[in-house]
Structure formats: C-alpha cells, structure tokens
C-alpha cells in the first residue's frame with residue numbers, strides 16, 4: 001500500500017486524515033509487536049524503519065528461545081513474520097531513517113530522510129545497536145561464534161571452550177552463566193584486576209571452569225567460517241592464540257539509539273530512555289520500548305511484551321483516559 005508523505009503545516013499539510021494515530025520509530029521486535037496491537041485496534045499505524053537487517057533481531061543469526069517458534073529460526077525470518085502479522089492487520093511499514101523529531105506538540109512531527117510524518121502518538125523502539133565493531137574479525141564472524149548475549153547463545157557452546165571479553169558486572173555474570181554449558185570459559189580482562197562487584201569477582205575467581213586472563217586485551221577474532229580462536233595480548237606485549245569456539249564481547253556495551261531526539265527526552269547516565277509503568281516517557285503520548293530502555297533484559301520476548309504494553313497504554317491515552325495502565329494486578 002502507498003504511504004503518503006505529508007506536507008508540513010506551513011505547506012498546507014496536517015489535515016486530520018494526514019495524521020497517523022501512532023508513528024512507531026523502529027520496526028524491530030518491540031516496534032513491530034506494538035504495531036500488531038495498534039493496527040489490530042484499528043489505529044492508523046505507521047512504522048518507520050531503516051531496514052530489515054539493521055537492528056539486533058534482524059541481524060541475529062539464529063533464535064531458538066522465542067515462544068511458539070520451535071527449532072532455530074534466523075532473526076530476520078522471525079522479524080518478517082512479526083511484521084507480516086502487523087501488516088495483515090493494516091499497519092504500514094516504510095523503510096526510512098528517522099533524522100529528527102519534534103515531540104512536544106499535540107501532533108508529533110517525525111522527520112525522516114524521505115519526508116515528514118505526523119502522528120498523535122509516537123512509540124520509540126530504535127533498540128541499542130550503537131556499538132562500533134572495534135575488534136578485527138568481530139563483525140565478519142558475528143552470529144558465527146561472535147555474540148553479545150550468553151543468555152541467547154550460550155547453549156550453542158555445550159562442552160566447548162569460549163572466551164568472554166569485558167570487565168563489568170554484565171560481562172562477569174554472562175561468563176558465569178556460560179559455565180553451565182561450556183567446558184572452559186576464558187575471561188579476558190583488560191585491567192590488572194577485576195572491576196566487577198566484590199561478590200561476583202569472588203565467585204568468578206573461584207569457579208573451577210573459569211580461566212581469568214588479567215591485563216589482557218582481545219586483539220583479533222580468528223576463523224574462516226566460524227570462530228576458531230582469539231588472539232590476545234597480555235600487558236608487556238606477550239601474544240597468545242587461545243582456541244575457542246565462541247567469543248562473547250562486552251567491551252563497550254550497546255548504546256541506545258536516541259540521536260534523532262536531540263535531547264527532548266531525559267536519559268540515564270548510560271543514555272537509556274526512561275519510562276513510567278505504562279511505558280510512557282516524560283512527554284505525554286510518547287512511549288519507549290525495547291532495548292532503548294534501561295533495566296531491561298535484552299531478549300526478543302521482553303521487547304515484544306513491552307511493545308504490547310505501550311500499544312495498550314497508547315489506546316487509553318488516545319481515548320482520553322487518565323489512567324494509562326489498566327489494573328493488571
């Protein structure tokens with residue numbers, strides 16, 4: 001279906017029929033699921049997305065833990081199915097990159113590279129994929145042994161050796177989680193001592209499956225079709241190649257994608273958007289869901305659930321109800 005690019009108000013645009021009930025920025029797990037719910041509720045729904053394979057779900061090689069989808073499915077295939085379901089209910093998907101927004105007015109303005117779109121409400125679902133690929137081999141072998149999520153991919157490495165690069169609580173927790181499956185976990189820590197909180201540091205130091213490489217940098221991920229080893233260098237310049245089947249990288253963390261907001265919404269210290277229990281931000285009618293939030297377990301099922309919650313709250317907002325969150329308790 002054709003999607004109209006709308007005129008700016010000063011150009012004679014902003015007719016009632018030109019305004020979407022909801023514009024969803026980001027059509028990944030969270031955004032596409034929100035679109036299922038809003039389109040199903042007969043709301044005029046527009047989803048703006050950069051591309052099928054540009055987000056965390058779209059680029060994931062295989063997903064094996066999404067309920068109702070047994071076996072392994074590629075992230076892109078799962079996302080196509082979610083988007084297809086939303087489209088069948090009437091949601092419009094447009095491939096466009098959102099550049100700026102003006103969210104304060106009653107009618108929200110979203111500027112993409114192809115035009116301007118207007119909506120009564122906005123859901124921000126742009127995810128958290130800002131990490132640049134800093135280690136040679138990381139990008140090439142992503143999904144083929146390189147991972148950023150032990151909870152997601154740990155089970156693929158049963159009885160094998162893996163490496164974890166990182167030194168924060170997340171890295172250490174993920175390394176401990178991997179000991180359930182892997183034969184041996186090499187924790188590559190750049191500093192001379194562990195920076196994780198004391199209880200985690202103690203647990204990881206005593207774990208019989210853990211080998212901690214202090215003051216050691218991950219230099220390169222090696223392998224032809226799959227990860228075969230990592231090249232590491234210890235302080236003082238001593239290099240070593242450690243054979244591993246997988247490497248889990250937590251060096252800079254994902255950075256939530258919020259550049260198009262130009263500071264209109266407050267973020268936490270780590271750049272995550274903040275919402276209330278109805279998934280609404282500090283601006284009325286503007287919601288945020290998925291990996292762009294903090295305190296969030298980065299899983300498809302969680303992002304999808306948040307998309308559904310925002311869609312339901314938004315329906316209540318549009319019908320003028322004071323209380324956006326139904327009494328679920």
Ligand SMILES: Cc1cc2nc3c(=O)[nH]c(=O)nc-3n(C[C@H](O)[C@H](O)[C@H](O)COP(=O)(O)OP(=O)(O)OC[C@H]3O[C@@H](n4cnc5c(N)ncnc54)[C@H](O)[C@@H]3O)c2cc1C
Nearest residue numbers: 026028029030050055056057098127152290291298299300
């Ligand atoms: C390698 C890897 C493996 C994973 N494996 C699993 C797994 O096995 N199981 C599991 O449950 N979870 C897994 N995850 C986590 C899961 O993919 C994420 O938690 C989930 O996809 C988050 O959904 P989201 O919609 O918030 O973000 P995303 O899926 O990242 O979607 C965000 C969307 O926003 C779009 N976007 C961003 N900026 C703009 C813009 N300016 N304009 C327009 N569009 C924009 C992107 O193109 C993207 O489509 C994995 C993640 C990674 C990185």
